[in-house]
Amino acid sequence: MSTDSNVALEIQKQATEAHKRQNRKKSLSIFLFLVPAVIIYLIFILYPIIATFNYSLLDWNGMGEQVFIGLDNFKALFTDPAFWLALRNNMYLVLVSIFVQVPLGLLMALVILSSIRGKRALNVLYFLPYLMSAVAIGLLWVFMFDPAKGPINNVLNMFGFESISWLASNNIAIISVLIVLVWQFAPFYMILFKASMVGIPEELYEAAEIDGANGMQKFLNITFPSLMPTIVTSSILAVVGSLKTFDVFYIMVGGSSGGSTEILGTYMYRQTFVNFNMGYGSAISAVMFVIALASVIIILFSDSQRKKRGDLA
Amino acid sequence: MKLGKKILLYVLAISLLLFTSYPFLYMVSTSFKSMGGFFENPFSVFPKSFTLEQFTSVFEMGLVTYFINSVLITVVSVVLVVFISALASYPLSRMKFRLNRPIFVLFLVGMMIPIHATLIPIFVMSNELGFYDTLLSLLGPYVAFALPISIFIMTQFMSEIPVELEEAAKLDGAGNWMIFSKIMFPNMIPAISTVVIYNFVHIWNEFIFALILIKSPENMTLPIGLQKFYGEFSVNVPGLMAALTLASIPVIAIFIIAQERVVSGLTSGSVKG
Numbered sequence: 001m002s003t004d005s006n007v008a009l010e011i012q013k014q015a016t017e018a019h020k021r022q023n024r025k026k027s028l029s030i031f032l033f034l035v036p037a038v039i040i041y042l043i044f045i046l047y048p049i050i051a052t053f054n055y056s057l058l059d060w061n062g063m064g065e066q067v068f069i070g071l072d073n074f075k076a077l078f079t080d081p082a083f084w085l086a087l088r089n090n091m092y093l094v095l096v097s098i099f100v101q102v103p104l105g106l107l108m109a110l111v112i113l114s115s116i117r118g119k120r121a122l123n124v125l126y127f128l129p130y131l132m133s134a135v136a137i138g139l140l141w142v143f144m145f146d147p148a149k150g151p152i153n154n155v156l157n158m159f160g161f162e163s164i165s166w167l168a169s170n171n172i173a174i175i176s177v178l179i180v181l182v183w184q185f186a187p188f189y190m191i192l193f194k195a196s197m198v199g200i201p202e203e204l205y206e207a208a209e210i211d212g213a214n215g216m217q218k219f220l221n222i223t224f225p226s227l228m229p230t231i232v233t234s235s236i237l238a239v240v241g242s243l244k245t246f247d248v249f250y251i252m253v254g255g256s257s258g259g260s261t262e263i264l265g266t267y268m269y270r271q272t273f274v275n276f277n278m279g280y281g282s283a284i285s286a287v288m289f290v291i292a293l294a295s296v297i298i299i300l301f302s303d304s305q306r307k308k309r310g311d312l313a
Numbered sequence: 314m315k316l317g318k319k320i321l322l323y324v325l326a327i328s329l330l331l332f333t334s335y336p337f338l339y340m341v342s343t344s345f346k347s348m349g350g351f352f353e354n355p356f357s358v359f360p361k362s363f364t365l366e367q368f369t370s371v372f373e374m375g376l377v378t379y380f381i382n383s384v385l386i387t388v389v390s391v392v393l394v395v396f397i398s399a400l401a402s403y404p405l406s407r408m409k410f411r412l413n414r415p416i417f418v419l420f421l422v423g424m425m426i427p428i429h430a431t432l433i434p435i436f437v438m439s440n441e442l443g444f445y446d447t448l449l450s451l452l453g454p455y456v457a458f459a460l461p462i463s464i465f466i467m468t469q470f471m472s473e474i475p476v477e478l479e480e481a482a483k484l485d486g487a488g489n490w491m492i493f494s495k496i497m498f499p500n501m502i503p504a505i506s507t508v509v510i511y512n513f514v515h516i517w518n519e520f521i522f523a524l525i526l527i528k529s530p531e532n533m534t535l536p537i538g539l540q541k542f543y544g545e546f547s548v549n550v551p552g553l554m555a556a557l558t559l560a561s562i563p564v565i566a567i568f569i570i571a572q573e574r575v576v577s578g579l580t581s582g583s584v585k586g
Binding site: 026027029030033034036037038040041043044045047048049051052055062104107108111114116122123124125126127128129131132133134135136139140141142143144149151154183186187188191192194195215240243244246247250251264265268269272273278281282284285286288289292293295296 | 318322323325326329330332333334335336337339340343352355356397398400401403404405408410416419420422423425426427428429430431432433434435436437438453454456457458460464488489490493514517518520521524525535536537539540543550553554557560561564565568569572576579580
């Protein structure tokens with residue numbers, strides 16, 4: 001009896017040993033599969049973010065001595081009119097994304113999903129702007145907006161209007177760049193909307209048709225509500241997107257108009273890599289990171305709320 | 314459909330078409346004009362005479378170097394991204410362990426991080442390591458910022474590969490590496506091609522890292538080279554348009570060949586910029 005239980009115990013012990021060994025082997029292989037990605041992520045994303053916060057506490061020109069000055073950079077930043085101006089321009093970017101790019105993208109998606117002829121070709125042609133490099137886009141539009149030889153003023157002249165110097169005067173310059181961003185990003189939203197519209201069940205429309213709904217009613221009561229999650233996510237993503245914006249502004253109005261066309265991205269670049277205020281530039285980056293992080297938390301939170309509601313339903 | 318509505322739809326479609334395509338048409342047609350032809354008639358979309366002189370002259374002005382550099386850095390980065398993200402996606406999609414979810418979320422959050430928050434330390438780092446002003450300095454940041462979306466796409470795809478395939482191999486005594494390389498990887502071609510194309514487009518067009526990390530013309534990528542062209546030859550509009558056209562061709566060609574992959578990459582990440 002006792003030997004029996006001893007044997008059983010021994011077997012069990014061996015089993016757990018084997019299990020442990022297997023577990024250790026499993027952990028090792030998980031580690032090996034993940035390690036290249038995690039290391040690269042740590043070195044080139046996580047560490048730099050922490051370092052940015054660290055640099056933001058310094059007075060430093062990038063080469064000489066690093067002087068610790070506490071939160072002075074942030075104090076200076078929050079009383080810096082150029083910073084608030086840049087932040088305001090970023091707000092414009094967000095608003096234009098939500099109220100111009102998103103609706104235009106929706107319109108494009110509606111057109112290429114309608115019964116129009118040549119949908120396939122339109123799909124490609126509408127999407128082309130998004131594929132060009134932002135640098136190419138910026139340069140192309142500099143010439144589109146050219147006061148003397150640009151096609152846009154040419155069209156204005158044809159209709160009897162006077163030429164406008166699009167990129168020279170501050171207020172118009174920012175509008176010009178915003179138009180270019182609409183051109184660049186509306187196709188992106190078109191793709192998002194197209195994908196979510198294809199996912200709407202056909203039965204909904206059929207049922208509505210039986211109830212005698214017309215096209216507009218179908219759009220307002222079926223299409224639009226089904227797209228709401230996409231619209232909400234896109235709107236919050238617009239905040240993150242505006243923080244990532246740099247290239248087109250830099251190319252089209254970079255430093256030319258005395259700060260009023262500056263956005264956070266270009267202001268940070270100028271402070272850091274033109275004026276060599278590494279500490280101050282880091283403070284701007286840190287603020288940009290915090291805004292982005294806050295948006296992400298809002299997205300994740302609203303997403304989990306939506307899922308919860310979905311589970312209850 | 315009623316006629317009125319139909320007309321409205323076509324008017325809308327054509328207005329949108331003009332908005333999206335006219336600048337494009339302007340770029341391509343101007344690049345076929347001679348300088349004289351351009352000044353004579355800068356707006357016409359159909360030039361009276363076609364010339365290829367602009368294309369040959371931008372090639373002579375160094376565009377070839379930028380082109381080769383762009384191809385090099387893009388291809389190397391994309392290959393690395395595919396392997397590293399496929400490796401990481403295997404345990405994230407198929408294995409249970411405590412840190413699975415946190416690591417996955419950490420990668421996801423990476424999609425939202427503004428590049429600016431990493432610029433200065435990466436600039437300092439590449440100076441200290443002696444990579445500054447080499448193509449190599451771009452490799453780390455390009456791979457790192459491509460990882461989040463790539464891991465996301467691959468993890469999602471891999472978790473849909475049937476478990477039976479894997480279990481059969483396990484019974485035959487195959488280890489994790491065997492399963493990954495012989496079963497998972499070959500079954501992931503659609504996800505891999507999405508990742509390749511999505512990242513090709515973004516890395517080919519990347520600007521700000523190249524702007525701060527590269528100084529010498531012989532190491533410049535296309536976006537930086539284009540900007541340099543503009544600074545030097547801003548009077549030569551047709552020449553610049555030829556350069557822009559050439560720089561845009563690879564990405565547009567890829568889109569036309571593999572439309573669906575580009576689209577699925579965009580929609581799965583829903584990340585702008």
